[in-house]
Amino acid sequence: MPGGDMAKPLLDCLKAYGDQSSPTSVGTAVGILGSGDFARSLATRLVDSGFKVIVGSRNPKRSMNLFPPSAEVMPQADAVKKADVIFVAVFRDHYTTLCELTDLLAGKILVDVSNNTEINHHKESNAEYLASLFPQCTIVKGFNVISAWTLQCGPRDGNKQVLISCDTQEAKAAVATIARTMGFLPVDMGSLYAAREIENVPLRLLPFWRIPFLLALSLFICFYIYNFVRSVLHPFLIEHKNKFYKIPIELVNVTLPCVAYVMLSLVYLPGVLAASFQLYYGTKYRRFPDWLDQWLQHRKQIGLVSFFCAAMHAVYSLCLPMRRSSRYLLLNDAFKQISAGKENAWVDEEVWRMEVYVSFGIIALGLLSLLAVTSLPSIGNTLNWKEFSFIQSKLGFAALLVSTLHTLTFGWRRAFDGTQYKFYLPPTYTLTLLVPCAIILAKVVLVLPCVSRKLLRIRRGWEKGKYAEYNLSNTTTPSYEYSHGEGTSIV
Incomplete structure (x- = not known):
């Protein structure tokens, strides 16, 4: 698919930030699980901010051309081994497909970026559900209020705030540092329980x-x-x-x-x-x-x-x-004026x-x-x-x-x-x-x-x-x- 449309960036506005063909990613390693539109935008922003991006995909060969050239695309099991902070960019329904990686994910920081289709669609938030599936991981809710447009074009063309919630202060600080390095403004929303409110933010209509x-x-x-x-x-x-x-x-x-x-x-x-x-x-x-x-x-x-x-x-x-x-x-009116002889x-x-x-x-x-x-x-x-x-x-x-x-x-x-x-x-x-x-x-x-x-x-x-x-x-x-x-x- 090198010549296909999917190999191109989602938005042409990346040209305003310089040539992205050969960025130098020599910073901290950050993992991403998922290969959808949001994962691609997130990877582009992380690479542009100087992070080393490692993408875990179930089909690495098909997904490789969808991401920036400097991002490493590999099987999920190999990707989780190389990063301590991992963005989970998959839908809630697909969380269970990651259960086979439970042992490899132990001790990692998982950043849940998902949203629901309806307000309060589930009793617990997606982040709390993810925490129940992976009790040995530290779950952080964040980046769900940031759109793909904002991620690719940068904070100057969209909302700058990144709402973050977590039960562990150290993990929260680590994700906040990533957000700040990407040019966004991290906002501490408290414990992971606040993820219920954070996930409702993008769904409220005005x-x-x-x-x-x-x-x-x-x-x-x-x-x-x-x-x-x-x-x-x-x-x-x-x-x-x-x-x-x-x-x-x-x-x-x-x-x-x-x-x-x-x-x-x-x-x-x-x-x-x-x-x-x-x-x-x-x-x-x-x-x-x-x-x-x-x-x-x-x-x-x-x-x-x-x-x-x-x-x-x-x-x-x-x-x-x-x-x-x-x-x-x-x-x-003109006819009446003429009839009345009014000049x-x-x-x-x-x-x-x-x-x-x-x-x-x-x-x-x-x-x-x-x-x-x-x-x-x-x-x-x-x-x-x-x-x-x-x-x-x-x-x-x-x-x-x-x-x-x-x-x-x-x-x-x-x-x-x-x-x-x-x-x-x-x-x-x-x-x-x-x-x-x-x-x-x-x-x-x-x-x-x-x-x-x-x-x-x-x-x-x-x-x-x-x-x-x-x-x-x-x-x-x-x-x-x-x-x-x-x-x-x-x-």
């Missing part, structure tokens, strides 16, 4: 996104129904006009900015509540309620959902003139309103884009603390202010027009202004010198009812000055 997604979906449904009643049902029942054509695009376009605006305000509301909580109790050492703590932890996801809705609103708005219904309405339909107030309204919308979307980009770990890690805080806190609040101006210019004088209240229901944008305006007023109060100074003292360790002020650097209690402070951020 765990931090569930609440923001459900919140956005609920807001979308509520605003959509509200807009449907006002824009479609009211004309149908009262004016006997069929405007159901608005359902696919126009109603969605009116609903998306409402969701984006409210979600953005929900990013900064918990910071105001946290500051009020600290001011009320006069201390930063009192634990926040669980609901507030969870809210603070989901701000990044809430902010990104807000950006997504705002971006979709911009796309929908650009598509509005392309609709056939828009062209018909434009022709009808010029220009209205300066409406022109200026739309110009300012669109301008504020573009600025708000630009600020949200900057917040979303800096939320990416690869970008955020390049910023120092002051830069990151300025973008996420100051510019984030500026995005909320500009979005408020965008909404106000959209409403203009129509908020005071009685014909805009269909079924006595106010326009949708008036409802979305309630929470953001309350947050802006609260922020103004918090920046007042008499309030901001007291809040700053509390965050530096001062407590109500005590005369001593504590130095923040001498306390062992975690500070919520950033995560739960006044200047909240999307991240």
Whole structure:
């Protein structure tokens, strides 16, 4: 198979790290049992990191061309004799095929990299099951949260953390050293019992996104129904006009900015509540309620959902003139103008309103884009603390202010027009202004010198009812000055 596709690396990104045809592997010997995709990626990364890689395969001749040239591919029995740390890169169902190597594996460190297909599929973790089959070996759980892409391309293109658990500190340290040499960040998760949680990590589908997604979906449904009643049902029942054509695009376009605006305000509301909580109790050492703590932890996801809705609103708005219904309405208005003998339909107030309204919308979307980009770990890690805080806190609040101006210019004088209240229901944008305006007023109060100074003292360790002020650097209690402070951020 020298010319076959399987003889090539899984990913072409290896070229970015230089020629891998003849690496020099003169370091510590590391064994791998298995010849699948993950084993190949692992072997490539180990070789690139300077390790001597020994691969144990049931069919060495067939597997030899799948691995880097410097990796030694041999029968499993011969491979386990040459390495003290061995990666078990086989599925749980195939663990029993290794039982014939029990005597040879005695005293070795086995690193279990397997995952299940379902969360909590078995009572015990795969690592614990492997430990029961090989009681004379030291089992370490690790590298299961690292993908084949990350292994071949290096930590800069994927997750850098390697979660490790083991009952023996020495074995855990040995695997952590290997991970660190490969360029990853080892994280000690405790005893082997923690492997149950580690194996569930790759199987969770966006765990931090569930609440923001459900919140956005609920807001979308509520605003959509509200807009449907006002824009479609009211004309149908009262004016006997069929405007159901608005359902696919126009109603969605009116609903998306409402969701984006409210979600953005929900990013900064918990910071105001946290500051009020600290001011009320006069201390930063009192634990926040669980609901507030969870809210603070989901701000990044809430902010990104807000950006997504705002971006979709911009796309929908650009598509509005392309609709056939828009062209018909434009022709009808032109015909009415000609029939009425009206030569010029220009209205300066409406022109200026739309110009300012669109301008504020573009600025708000630009600020949200900057917040979303800096939320990416690869970008955020390049910023120092002051830069990151300025973008996420100051510019984030500026995005909320500009979005408020965008909404106000959209409403203009129509908020005071009685014909805009269909079924006595106010326009949708008036409802979305309630929470953001309350947050802006609260922020103004918090920046007042008499309030901001007291809040700053509390965050530096001062407590109500005590005369001593504590130095923040001498306390062992975690500070919520950033995560739960006044200047909240999307991240």
